[in-house]
Amino acid sequence: MRGKFKQIVTELAERDDKVIVILGDVSVYQFDQFRQRWPDRFYNMGILEPTLISVTAGLSAQGFFPFVHTIAPFLTERCYEQIKLDLCYNRFGGNIVTCGASFDYAWDGPTHHAYTDLAILRLLPGMEVMQPGSRRELDVLIRTQYANGNPSYFRLSDHPHDVDTGEVVFGRGTVVHRGSRDVTVITAGPLLGNVLEAVRDLDVNLLSFHTIKPIDQALIAQFAHTRILVVHDAFGLKEAVNEVAGLRVWYHGFPDQFCGWYGKLDDIRQKLGLDATGIRAAVLGMLENRERR
Amino acid sequence: MNATCQKIRADILSISHSSGHGHIPTCFSVVEALYAVYRTLRHRPTEPQWAERDLFVLSKGHAALGHYCTLAAFGYFPVAEVGAFGAFGSLFGCHADRFKVPGIEASTGSLGHGIGIAVGMALGLKIQRSARRVVTLVGDGEANEGTVWEAVLVAVDQKLSGLTILYDHNKSQRRCLQIPNPADRFRAFGCAVTEVSGHDLDQLEQALSSFVADKPHVIVADTVKGFGCQTLCDEVFAWHRRSPDSVTLAQLMEELYAG
Numbered sequence: 001m002r003g004k005f006k007q008i009v010t011e012l013a014e015r016d017d018k019v020i021v022i023l024g025d026v027s028v029y030q031f032d033q034f035r036q037r038w039p040d041r042f043y044n045m046g047i048l049e050p051t052l053i054s055v056t057a058g059l060s061a062q063g064f065f066p067f068v069h070t071i072a073p074f075l076t077e078r079c080y081e082q083i084k085l086d087l088c089y090n091r092f093g094g095n096i097v098t099c100g101a102s103f104d105y106a107w108d109g110p111t112h113h114a115y116t117d118l119a120i121l122r123l124l125p126g127m128e129v130m131q132p133g134s135r136r137e138l139d140v141l142i143r144t145q146y147a148n149g150n151p152s153y154f155r156l157s158d159h160p161h162d163v164d165t166g167e168v169v170f171g172r173g174t175v176v177h178r179g180s181r182d183v184t185v186i187t188a189g190p191l192l193g194n195v196l197e198a199v200r201d202l203d204v205n206l207l208s209f210h211t212i213k214p215i216d217q218a219l220i221a222q223f224a225h226t227r228i229l230v231v232h233d234a235f236g237l238k239e240a241v242n243e244v245a246g247l248r249v250w251y252h253g254f255p256d257q258f259c260g261w262y263g264k265l266d267d268i269r270q271k272l273g274l275d276a277t278g279i280r281a282a283v284l285g286m287l288e289n290r291e292r293r
Numbered sequence: 294m295n296a297t298c299q300k301i302r303a304d305i306l307s308i309s310h311s312s313g314h315g316h317i318p319t320c321f322s323v324v325e326a327l328y329a330v331y332r333t334l335r336h337r338p339t340e341p342q343w344a345e346r347d348l349f350v351l352s353k354g355h356a357a358l359g360h361y362c363t364l365a366a367f368g369y370f371p372v373a374e375v376g377a378f379g380a381f382g383s384l385f386g387c388h389a390d391r392f393k394v395p396g397i398e399a400s401t402g403s404l405g406h407g408i409g410i411a412v413g414m415a416l417g418l419k420i421q422r423s424a425r426r427v428v429t430l431v432g433d434g435e436a437n438e439g440t441v442w443e444a445v446l447v448a449v450d451q452k453l454s455g456l457t458i459l460y461d462h463n464k465s466q467r468r469c470l471q472i473p474n475p476a477d478r479f480r481a482f483g484c485a486v487t488e489v490s491g492h493d494l495d496q497l498e499q500a501l502s503s504f505v506a507d508k509p510h511v512i513v514a515d516t517v518k519g520f521g522c523q524t525l526c527d528e529v530f531a532w533h534r535r536s537p538d539s540v541t542l543a544q545l546m547e548e549l550y551a552g
Binding site: 040041043046048051054057058059082086091092 | 403406451
């Protein structure tokens with residue numbers, strides 16, 4: 001997805017001289033041609049994430065559309081106050097684009113994992129929070145949102161799915177699968193690949209979201225009569241879904257513990273029951289127990 | 294003392310008295326600096342959004358009352374409007390909101406933020422090859438924050454000669470984390486540094502008018518916290534966030550105008 005990100009931003013820069021790239025010494029090779037072509041619009045600025053955000057705010061104040069990019073925990077949790085004040089409170093727009101979350105750097109352990117980014121950013125007034133699951137979703141979301149003046153968060157993944165989720169519209173969810181039983185599975189981002197594999201032959205509804213804030217409440221409300229199972233490898237989606245009144249929501253996802261098992265993304269997902277087998281077991285449990293609370 | 298700077302200090306005292314808010318000593322240390330900034334920068338008080346204006350960012354947001362009274366002195370708004378300082382529904386908060394007060398370029402308050410925004414603004418102007426410039430006022434207490442030094446690193450690396458960092462060396466951290474020899478530190482980081490007396494308008498305006506090629510310019514202003522009223526200078530910590538009652542206000546005014 002990083003390659004796609006580079007491609008989109010390069011295309012935007014061709015026709016929009018307000019596009020600027022700021023890196024925290026990550027994905028530098030990806031942007032080599034960009035740097036050569038537009039040296040005064042490319043800054044591998046340093047490993048100082050709070051200041052990357054403040055500088056993004058200052059560039060926005062001068063009319064630019066900055067893309068600031070580095071590893072998720074450092075560009076969100078470490079500089080939460082800069083995002084809150086310099087971007088959101090000051091209403092200086094900007095595009096925060098991260099890699100590494102949730103467990104794309106599984107082998108690096110808890111210092112490099114990021115699973116609170118979506119949840120904490122959605123609390124900030126004016127913030128747009130997106131977790132595209134596929135390259136196509138990323139493509140549409142960046143193009144429609146990058147220059148709207150709002151602070152926007154795009155969480156990239158090294159393991160996107162290739163599911164066709166239909167028309168991609170910012171702020172709208174997708175019905176991937178319709179069933180007749182009273183269970184609706186809700187997921188977001190790249191995990192849709194595992195979820196779809198798990199429930200493809202089950203008689204349940206499956207909704208997918210690439211936009212966590214604003215969440216598509218109208219779509220969720222259509223399934224309020226069913227029991228809802230949120231399946232996600234991060235915090236944020238469950239909380240967003242729960243803002244719709246009158247739902248019965250269960251969560252199959254992230255535990256209250258650090259996940260220091262190293263390995264690869266699939267190893268951690270399997271350990272958490274977020275591989276297709278684990279997800280299927282959770283959904284079957286819902287289907288078998290109609291009264292489950 | 295310059296008559297306008299004296300008037301700005303009197304306004305700060307009066308508004309602090311009537312509102313019950315404000316950090317008087319930290320405002321008093323930067324009155325000459327603020328006055329010199331608005332004497333030096335290109336700006337239009339009757340057209341705050343003038344496209345060719347220079348930019349000032351108050352990074353040490355605690356001096357907001359001093360900033361408001363200075364903007365009023367230059368005609369941005371009547372100082373009477375600042376009387377609602379900190380009151381519910383007022384446009385004039387104890388830290389400034391850029392959407393509410395004309396002349397405020399960035400909303401600040403939490404320390405160590407304004408300077409980073411100023412670096413981004415100066416970089417943006419450099420990319421546009423603009424002659425406009427950016428000045429930011431940073432406090433020595435604020436310089437306890439690591440982001441101040443991150444921002445300086447970037448400003449030096451990006452050769453932001455259009456950025457001036459006005460450093461209020463008022464020794465506010467004498468009971469906490471002090472930063473001795475700030476000029477040496479900024480020089481070591483690669484900045485051009487000028488040291489001035491922070492209450493000498495000629496020195497301030499001269500320094501604010503000078504630039505060094507390819508380097509951000511740091512003006513280390515040696516100041517006295519509470520400058521203008523001996524009582525405030527003698528009892529800096531007691532007055533950090535205290536407003537005078539009627540009797541004390543009269544006493545402070547007397548000291549101000551005697552000085």
